[in-house]
Amino acid sequence: MNDNNRLIGIREVMNLTSLSLTFIKRLRREGTFPRAVPLGDRRIGFIEREVCEWIDARIAARAVA
Numbered sequence: 871m872n873d874n875n876r877l878i879g880i881r882e883v884m885n886l887t888s889l890s891l892t893f894i895k896r897l898r899r900e901g902t903f904p905r906a907v908p909l910g911d912r913r914i915g916f917i918e919r920e921v922c923e924w925i926d927a928r929i930a931a932r933a934v935a
Contacts, residue, residue, distance in 0.1 A: 877907060877915035886921055 884891060897903035904920035 874919050876918045877909070878918045878921065879915060882918075883916050883921055887925060 878886075880891065880894070883889075883894060887894070889897075894903060898906065904916055904924050906914035906916055909915050
């Protein structure tokens, strides 16, 4: 595994994005947030690079608006 595909937990996603768990779940249902990687029966992870790219896209959209 390389750093580009590092998996992070939901708590770290919340810290990176400053979003609540409820809002992240809503974005996931809408299909507008990076897809989770199933890790076990009740555990998911997210690819850090994809979450950072999602954040960068939000920042870029601000410049256009």
